[in-house]
Amino acid sequence: MNIPSIKVACSNCNLRELCMPLGLSADELQRIDDLVATRRKVPRGDSLFKNGDKFKALYAIRTGFFKTCVSSPDGRDQVTGFQMAGEVIGLDGIVSDLHTCDAVALEDAEVCVMPFERIEELSRDINALQRHVHKIMSREIVREHGVMLLLGSMRAEERLAAFLLNLVQRLHARGFSQSELVLRMTREEIGSYLGLKLETVSRTFSKFADEGIIEVKQRHVRILKTEALKLLVNAPTCQTH
């Protein structure tokens, strides 16, 4: 009775409410268990998939932390997102049957492999799953709208403030602290995501620390004044008129 405990099953996964729809019948739940073909471990630094890889599956992150990044023909690259437990990656591959970005584990990770054919098959039968898949994709579109707003119209401090608030908010939803976090990515990766150079990220961290808004020790960040960060995001270039 302990060997079957290895069995991959959404029904008893504590992340289910993050990556699967709610309110499924017992029968539907059982069928969804079959969705996850296997699990796959990805050691820190390895890629789950790369630009150009054939698209076969979506991946639900069980543990660990990822970044996704695209690169232009001339070698520049851009981090398009950081993903944590319960989030789904691989959506970029659907349109052309090839992945168009790299997904790199920033710490040892494990993902649930959900073959896309099977997702499509099942979501024809289970309305809640169909709706769920649509929502996941729409959520990603809306998230990217937010990043475009950030990249297109915010200044360095606002970008970093928005970044920190977004991270703690997502971590908090997973039971972690609202005020303390450990960055899993380098300053350079943060900079790439935010459209800034690593020096600017570092300087801005220091500035926030000087102002008593946060405490920074390498990758350990403690937020002392959440309100100050929120103010920074919503009140741009100090217009008081």
Next chain:
Amino acid sequence: MNIPSIKVACSNCNLRELCMPLGLSADELQRIDDLVATRRKVPRGDSLFKNGDKFKALYAIRTGFFKTCVSSPDGRDQVTGFQMAGEVIGLDGIVSDLHTCDAVALEDAEVCVMPFERIEELSRDINALQRHVHKIMSREIVREHGVMLLLGSMRAEERLAAFLLNLVQRLHARGFSQSELVLRMTREEIGSYLGLKLETVSRTFSKFADEGIIEVKQRHVRILKTEALKLLVNAPTCQTH
């Protein structure tokens, strides 16, 4: 026999190959005709939907030109895309049942209203439609990755060059010229999309014109050296080492 000619029908729409899947059976095609509930005219300057509106349908653009834009709580806004005939808008509304951006017609437009409930219903039966919906959403995600790369790592000239190339390429796919185009948006809207100020957009247009790469007369642009634009996009800050 001429009143029914008003009937909304994908099966005899010349844009079908842009917004609908290929290789449908006659039967499937007939059922897809029912997808489009109505058409809706949107005069220039009006919104098709606004941030906060209830999400009910996706819209396929039949004629005209749209911009979509999001805005932050403090009033900044960001153009997230420009859409033309054959493209589908409204995907942002799926996740929360509310639209999270505005879709504004930049010229008199007409759209096909496709109630989302009906899309979901039909795509459970017609595999090609299901796959198509997934691809449309994935395509939007990939497009936004490209915009993030542009906003995060390109300089003004590269951004504008990429923007022009993208526009003509899409226009060309619709049977228009490869080298001549009429901008439907203001410099300010271009700037918002590209993360630049309108003056920078204007100056960069002038610079390209001085260099003989394009001709600009207000909103009329003629591309004289496509290759020069492509070079600008792929060869950044003149690194030759």
Next chain:
DNA sequence: CGACACCTTGAAGAGGTTCAAGAAATGTGG
């Protein structure tokens, strides 16, 4: 024709980058 929106151009200024050097942490191999 006049009002309004849109576009262009110049000059000064700011925010972020680049280049450079050194400090701190991390990992590796003996």
Next chain:
DNA sequence: CCACATTTCTTGAACCTCTTCAAGGTGTCG
């Protein structure tokens, strides 16, 4: 377990791109 190599982070100073502010020109529509 320590020493060394490597990666990551911080900070300063000079520079550059884009922005801001301002003024004038162009086009359009009632």
